[in-house]
Amino acid sequence: MEIIRKVLFQIFIFMKRRFDKILSFAYYIKKEKLNPKNIYRMYKARGQIKSLNLFDEDYYLNEYSDVRNSDINPLDHYIYHGWMEGRTPSKLFDGDYYLERNPDVKESKVNPLVHYVLYGKEEGRFPNHHAKINSPHIINKKLQRRIKNLEKSLSQSNNYLQNMKEEIEENNQLHRTEIENFEKKLNLINSVLHDVIEGYNKKKLCPTCDTEIIAFLPFGVNPRPNAQCPNCGSLERHRATYIFLKENTSIFKENIKLLHLAPEKIFYDIFRNQENINYLTADLNDKPPRVMEKMDIQDIQYPDNTFDFIYCSHVLEHVPDDRKALDELYRVLKPNGKAIFLVPLDRSIDKTLEDPSYNTPALRLKHYAQSDHLRLYGPDFTNRLEDVGFKILTDHIEFSEDMDKEDLKRYGIDKGITFFYCVKPG
Ligand SMILES: [Zn+2]
Numbered sequence: 001m002e003i004i005r006k007v008l009f010q011i012f013i014f015m016k017r018r019f020d021k022i023l024s025f026a027y028y029i030k031k032e033k034l035n036p037k038n039i040y041r042m043y044k045a046r047g048q049i050k051s052l053n054l055f056d057e058d059y060y061l062n063e064y065s066d067v068r069n070s071d072i073n074p075l076d077h078y079i080y081h082g083w084m085e086g087r088t089p090s091k092l093f094d095g096d097y098y099l100e101r102n103p104d105v106k107e108s109k110v111n112p113l114v115h116y117v118l119y120g121k122e123e124g125r126f127p128n129h130h131a132k133i134n135s136p137h138i139i140n141k142k143l144q145r146r147i148k149n150l151e152k153s154l155s156q157s158n159n160y161l162q163n164m165k166e167e168i169e170e171n172n173q174l175h176r177t178e179i180e181n182f183e184k185k186l187n188l189i190n191s192v193l194h195d196v197i198e199g200y201n202k203k204k205l206c207p208t209c210d211t212e213i214i215a216f217l218p219f220g221v222n223p224r225p226n227a228q229c230p231n232c233g234s235l236e237r238h239r240a241t242y243i244f245l246k247e248n249t250s251i252f253k254e255n256i257k258l259l260h261l262a263p264e265k266i267f268y269d270i271f272r273n274q275e276n277i278n279y280l281t282a283d284l285n286d287k288p289p290r291v292m293e294k295m296d297i298q299d300i301q302y303p304d305n306t307f308d309f310i311y312c313s314h315v316l317e318h319v320p321d322d323r324k325a326l327d328e329l330y331r332v333l334k335p336n337g338k339a340i341f342l343v344p345l346d347r348s349i350d351k352t353l354e355d356p357s358y359n360t361p362a363l364r365l366k367h368y369a370q371s372d373h374l375r376l377y378g379p380d381f382t383n384r385l386e387d388v389g390f391k392i393l394t395d396h397i398e399f400s401e402d403m404d405k406e407d408l409k410r411y412g413i414d415k416g417i418t419f420f421y422c423v424k425p426g
Pocket residue numbers: 206207208209210211229230231232233234
């Protein structure tokens with residue numbers, strides 16, 4: 001008996017569902033006024049709403065008692081009446097939001113949920129506010145905006161840092177310049193003080209640039225006072241040589257062809273402006289504009305008897321074979337031509353110090369007093385000059401005989417300068 005009742009009940013449920021479906025379909029036919037296209041469209045939408053779970057029957061019936069108490073199918077109710085009354089089909093779809101965000105749908109007076117399942121979903125429209133803010137597109141947009149803001153603040157920070165850096169560098173530069181200026185003043189005071197101690201209080205005159213100055217600046221690793229002209233940079237040896245050349249040679253008087261090796265700026269500026277001088281400068285390294293020609297003085301590219309005068313200051317101590325170089329310089333000098341040689345020379349040693357085992361900058365500095373010197377000349381340097389044929393006219397400048405002591409102080413050359421003025425006998 002019980003089984004029969006159960007079977008009958010199942011049949012009843014089945015029949016009711018079929019009946020409901022038929023009823024529902026009849027309802028659509030009626031609502032769509034027998035228009036097959038519209039009936040099909042609405043029925044398709046109905047199926048989609050169901051399969052997407054966008055209509056929550058329990059929720060709907062619970063929310064709206066009038067629907068609960070009527071016979072109409074709750075989904076059909078929403079499709080044809082509920083949406084117009086502003087009712088909500090489920091928590092997943094917000095009709096008001098959808099119509100608000102999509103004015104075209106609102107205007108067409110189509111059920112927003114029907115529109116969503118048939119077209120809106122495909123077109124990327126959102127069923128509710130929550131879905132919108134969680135959509136990958138919006139999240140991506142938000143992230144991009146955040147990255148942009150971060151980039152902006154990063155670039156602002158960078159600019160700020162760059163400005164700070166520039167400001168600091170500017171300050172440093174200012175301080176450096178201030179310190180340099182202060183050092184210059186100190187140096188000047190140092191030289192002036194030295195003079196005061198020595199009882200000399202007159203102004204100085206640099207003979208090479210013909211400028212009157214308060215004092216020559218200290219110069220050297222262990223700075224010696226009254227050494228460097230603050231205007232042209234000349235040192236004692238430059239000023240002494242210049243006076244010697246002016247007073248004792250024909251270099252500024254006759255028309256001569258002059259070869260100037262490793263040209264120092266002070267004499268380059270003087271020689272090149274002399275109309276009587278046919279001027280050639282040369283160096284082992286090409287360093288224009290001062291160096292006009294590259295030249296290895298161990299193998300000079302000029303014929304015999306080319307030059308009237310050779311000026312060679314602080315060069316030979318750097319040349320590997322200085323005897324070969326002297327031989328070459330002698331060769332290219334005209335008979336009766338003159339040459340001036342300046343080299344660092346130590347009168348306290350008997351013989352020139354030259355040892356091939358001193359072959360590192362450190363060893364050379366230790367034994368020759370400079371890391372790029374290849375020997376330390378002693379008084380026997382004169383032998384090397386005479387060996388190639390030079391006749392030494394004088395081997396030092398000592399002005400004290402024919403120049404006032406006061407003048408020597410004034411020119412900042414109050415000590416003897418060793419140098420070699422030679423002639424190639426005619
Ligand atoms: Zn000067």
